[in-house]
Amino acid sequence: MAIRGVKSFVTSVALTQIIGFASAAEYWQAFNSSINPLNITIPQIPQTTSIDPTTECTYYNPDPSLFNVVASEWPTSWDIATSNGMNTSAEFTAVYNSIDWANAPNISVRTLSADGSIDMTGYDTTNDPDCWWTSSTCTVPKLKDVNADIYECPEPETWGLTYDDGPNCSHNAFYDYLQQQNLKASMFYIGSNVLDWPYGAMRGVRDGHHISSHTWSHRMMTTLTNQELLAEFYYTQKAIHMATGLTPRYWRAPYGDVDDRVRWIATQLNLTSILWDYDTNDWAAPTTETVEQVQQSYDEFIQMGTNGSMSTHGNIVLTHEITNVTMSLALNNLPNIMKNYKHVVNVAVCSNISYPYMEKTVAFPAFAEYVSQNSSSGGAASSVLGSNTNGGVTATGNAATQTSASSDASILGAPSILFTSLLFLSSVIYF
Numbered sequence: 402m403a404i405r406g407v408k409s410f411v412t413s414v415a416l417t418q419i420i421g422f423a424s425a426a427e428y429w430q431a432f433n434s435s436i437n438p439l440n441i442t443i444p445q446i447p448q449t450t451s452i453d454p455t456t457e458c459t460y461y462n463p464d465p466s467l468f469n470v471v472a473s474e475w476p477t478s479w480d481i482a483t484s485n486g487m488n489t490s491a492e493f494t495a496v497y498n499s500i501d502w503a504n505a506p507n508i509s510v511r512t513l514s515a516d517g518s519i520d521m522t523g524y525d526t527t528n529d530p531d532c533w534w535t536s537s538t539c540t541v542p543k544l545k546d547v548n549a550d551i552y553e554c555p556e557p558e559t560w561g562l563t564y565d566d567g568p569n570c571s572h573n574a575f576y577d578y579l580q581q582q583n584l585k586a587s588m589f590y591i592g593s594n595v596l597d598w599p600y601g602a603m604r605g606v607r608d609g610h611h612i613s614s615h616t617w618s619h620r621m622m623t624t625l626t627n628q629e630l631l632a633e634f635y636y637t638q639k640a641i642h643m644a645t646g647l648t649p650r651y652w653r654a655p656y657g658d659v660d661d662r663v664r665w666i667a668t669q670l671n672l673t674s675i676l677w678d679y680d681t682n683d684w685a686a687p688t689t690e691t692v693e694q695v696q697q698s699y700d701e702f703i704q705m706g707t708n709g710s711m712s713t714h715g716n717i718v719l720t721h722e723i724t725n726v727t728m729s730l731a732l733n734n735l736p737n738i739m740k741n742y743k744h745v746v747n748v749a750v751c752s753n754i755s756y757p758y759m760e761k762t763v764a765f766p767a768f769a770e771y772v773s774q775n776s777s778s779g780g781a782a783s784s785v786l787g788s789n790t791n792g793g794v795t796a797t798g799n800a801a802t803q804t805s806a807s808s809d810a811s812i813l814g815a816p817s818i819l820f821t822s823l824l825f826l827s828s829v830i831y832f
């Protein structure tokens with residue numbers, strides 16, 4: 402079904418800006434979107450096989466009837482999210498003022514060295530007072546009332562499937578493969594990419610992937626001020642909601658650079674960090690690492706599925722959709738991953754997170770439910786209660802495939818859809 406003709410109300414946004422928020426956690430209720438996450442149709446988009454970004458993304462300029470992006474309401478793409486005057490916008494000021502900063506931890510803003518790496522001079526790595534992952538891989542906060550990181554899948558023999566840095570405007574062939582294999586990944590989207598390529602984010606939701614935040618400008622988060630951190634989180638939430646109608650409850654720090662100050666601010670926005678315990682370094686190929694080196698990492702992690710390493714818990718593996726190199730590595734290795742691991746699932750499923758979004762309109766199956774669905778032979782996912790009819794993304798070109806126009810309801814393990822949100826119903830009208 403087409404979603405053209407959907408109109409949305411913006412009055413609640415203005416109202417909230419005037420009165421502020423009763424609590425910081427309510428900020429997302431003022432977001433506006435013309436996209437119904439339960440019924441996403443993506444316009445027909447030809448796909449090229451080019452690896453030249455200017456060519457491959459030619460067809461992805463968003464339809465202005467779907468996304469009326471007013472530049473003055475957004476940070477500058479790829480700049481720190483306080484840019485373009487966003488640090489003083491009414492909506493950001495309301496969110497900022499809804500937080501009790503007197504309780505914020507007194508932890509230093511880190512600095513970068515001349516070579517761009519983070520400067521750890523003077524930090525007490527042994528005692529690690531700030532639970533700074535970059536220094537110690539600490540994942541259990543030293544502060545109380547701060548959300549602890551997720552860094553591995555608790556389920557044995559399970560590969561936690563994650564892809565960072567999307568949406569990539571040339572990812573259709575990759576997403577087609579995931580769809581054909583009925584694989585649902587955790588996708589960590591960069592706010593600037595979402596605003597540039599909203600169809601990519603729409604497809605992520607439509608295909609049943611678990612969408613999380615990966616910040617607005619992909620900076621080392623511990624080097625940003627409190628205000629900059631809040632803006633990085635807030636405007637990415639706003640962008641993902643605009644493109645998908647959903648607001649993530651989970652995020653991943655670029656480079657894993659998170660400490661208790663960053664976690665505290667994320668927690669104010671009801672965001673929890675998802676890290677990883679195995680890193681393929683795929684993003685570095687073919688520059689600072691060779692493709693062969695990345696393949697060796699993949700091989701090592703794949704073997705762990707059968708050599709007993711995963712007998713008591715699963716992993717979360719860091720991989721990327723950032724370039725055609727990383728997506729090709731994923732396509733080449735997924736068959737062996739599926740062969741060597743009993744389960745290949747996203748982090749929401751392996752962690753039994755039913756509601757990975759602020760909106761309760763989309764629910765994910767528990768791990769046991771997901772596994773039992775996938776081990777049965779065909780049939781619709783029983784947990785799909787609503788309709789989530791999708792359209793296809795038409796792909797052309799040599800290596801392209803065409804996505805099916807079937808309903809997500811026929812895809813096993815698709816998130817179940819629950820019509821429970823009055824907020825959603827009150828913010829969108831169908832014509």
Ligand SMILES: [Zn+2]
Binds near residue numbers: 565566
């Ligand atoms: Zn990243």
